[in-house]
Amino acid sequence: MTDTPNAAITLTDKAAEKIGELLGSQPDGAEQALRVAVRGGGCSGFQYALAFDKAKEDDNVFEVDGVAVIVDKVSMQFVFGSEVDYVEGLQGAGFQVNNPNVVAACGCGSSFQVKDDAAEQAAV
Numbered sequence: 001m002t003d004t005p006n007a008a009i010t011l012t013d014k015a016a017e018k019i020g021e022l023l024g025s026q027p028d029g030a031e032q033a034l035r036v037a038v039r040g041g042g043c044s045g046f047q048y049a050l051a052f053d054k055a056k057e058d059d060n061v062f063e064v065d066g067v068a069v070i071v072d073k074v075s076m077q078f079v080f081g082s083e084v085d086y087v088e089g090l091q092g093a094g095f096q097v098n099n100p101n102v103v104a105a106c107g108c109g110s111s112f113q114v115k116d117d118a119a120e121q122a123a124v
Contacts, residue, residue: 008060008080009036009069015086015095016065023052023067033061033068036084036097038075046078048097 011019023029035053038046053070055061060071071079082099 008062008071008076008082009064010083011064011067011069012083012085013065015084016067018086018095019067026052033070034084035070035072036075036079036082037072038078048079050084050095050097 019034023032026032029052032052032054035049035051037049037051039049041047055068055070056072058073060073060076062069078101079097079099081101082097085096085098087093087096
């Protein structure tokens with residue numbers, strides 16, 4: 001486990017409150033944290049994966065507003081500087097990642113492309 005002194009990801013007050021509420025309702029919630037990860041897939045190249053999990057050996061772990069956040073080494077390069085928010089709207093409620101590294105996203109909003117990835121595709 002690697003402690004990251006400066007939070008690579010921020011949480012809005014609403015997101016921190018909702019995460020705390022969700023973890024508090026789970027029997028082992030005190031041992032878990034919010035994992036923010038990036039997986040390949042979707043029509044734009046990458047998708048976010050948010051889940052409650054326990055930290056693994058190579059993970060970056062930091063605390064934001066009293067909430068522990070975990071980011072694996074590979075995902076860190078794609079989500080550094082992002083903000084996680086909790087939004088409620090007509091189409092439901094859920095967590096949303098506002099990522100400054102995104103240069104393109106698909107129409108449905110479930111996948112995205114980052115700057116380095118876009119440069120590689122333009123060169124092909």
